Amino acid sequence: MTRSSRTSPPPGTPVPPAQLGAPPPGSALGSHYSRCFGCGSDHPTGLHLAAVTPDSTTVEATFTVGEAHQGAPMLAHGGVLAAAMDEVLGMSVYLFRKPYVTARLETDYVLPVPVGTTLHLRAWCNGITGRKAYLEAEGRVGAPDGPVAVRAAALFVEVSMRHFAEHGDLAAITAEHQDYEVNP
Ligand SMILES: CCCCC/C=C\C/C=C\C/C=C\C/C=C\CCCC(=O)SCCNC(=O)CCNC(=O)[C@H](O)C(C)(C)COP(=O)(O)OP(=O)(O)OC[C@H]1O[C@@H](n2cnc3c(N)ncnc32)[C@H](O)[C@@H]1OP(=O)(O)O
Numbered sequence: 001m002t003r004s005s006r007t008s009p010p011p012g013t014p015v016p017p018a019q020l021g022a023p024p025p026g027s028a029l030g031s032h033y034s035r036c037f038g039c040g041s042d043h044p045t046g047l048h049l050a051a052v053t054p055d056s057t058t059v060e061a062t063f064t065v066g067e068a069h070q071g072a073p074m075l076a077h078g079g080v081l082a083a084a085m086d087e088v089l090g091m092s093v094y095l096f097r098k099p100y101v102t103a104r105l106e107t108d109y110v111l112p113v114p115v116g117t118t119l120h121l122r123a124w125c126n127g128i129t130g131r132k133a134y135l136e137a138e139g140r141v142g143a144p145d146g147p148v149a150v151r152a153a154a155l156f157v158e159v160s161m162r163h164f165a166e167h168g169d170l171a172a173i174t175a176e177h178q179d180y181e182v183n184p
Pocket residue numbers: 003004005006032033038086087088089090091094098099100101102103104130131132155157158159164172173174176177
C-alpha cells in the first residue's frame with residue numbers, strides 16, 4: 001500500500017484562513033445531527049458536546065467524564081475519549097464549509113482521566129491540500145490551560161453530500177440539512 005499514514009501536512013501546506021460564511025467568532029456551533037453520538041441532543045447516551053468557535057477557525061468544547069464513560073473502574077475509556085476528539089476535530093474542519101469524514105485518527109493518551117474530570121477540548125486545522133485536511137486536537141484537565149491528558153492528530157478527507165446520501169440515510173439528511181444540496 002502506497003498510502004501515506006501522515007497526519008501532519010506536507011511542508012509548505014497553507015493553513016486555511018477563516019471562510020466566508022463561517023460562524024462569527026464567539027458563536028456556538030450547534031449539532032450537525034440530532035442523533036449524533038458526539039453532539040446530538042436526541043442521543044440518549046451520547047457525549048452531548050456543545051462547542052464554540054472563538055475565532056471562526058478553531059473549536060472549543062468541554063466534556064465531563066461520567067460513569068457511563070468508564071473503561072477501568074472510575075477511569076475514562078480510551079475509545080470514548082477518542083470519540084470526543086473525533087467530534088471536535090470534525091466540528092473544526094466543518095468551519096471550512098465542506099463535508100469531511102475522518103480517514104485516520106491518532107490518539108495519544110498522556111494522563112489517566114478519572115470519572116468526574118472536565119476536559120477542555122480544542123481542535124484546529126494545520127493545513128488543507130486538495131481533499132485532505134490535517135487536524136489536531138487536545139484535551140486539558142480542569143481548565144483551558146490545565147495539563148494535557150489527551151492529544152489527537154487526524155487526516156480528514158473531503159467528500160460530497162452524496163457520500164452521506166448513498167451510504168447513510170438521505171431522509172435524515174434532508175430533514176436536518178435543508179441548506180445542503182445532495183446533488184448540486
Ligand atoms: C444529517 C446528516 C448530516 C450528514 C453530515 C453532513 C454534513 C457534515 C456537517 C457537519 C459536520 C460537523 C461536525 C462533524 C463532527 C464529527 C463527525 C466525526 C467524523 C466521523 O467520524 S466520520 C465517520 C468515520 N469515517 C468514515 O466513515 C470514512 C470511511 N472512509 C471512506 O468513506 C473513504 O475511505 C474516504 C472518503 C475517507 C476516502 O475514499 P475516497 O475513495 O473518496 O478517496 P481516496 O481513497 O482516493 O482517498 C483520498 C486521499 O486520501 C488518502 N486517504 C484516504 N484514507 C486514508 C487513510 N485512512 N490514511 C491515509 N490516507 C488516506 C488517500 O491516500 C488519497 O490521497 P491522495 O489524493 O494523496 O492519493
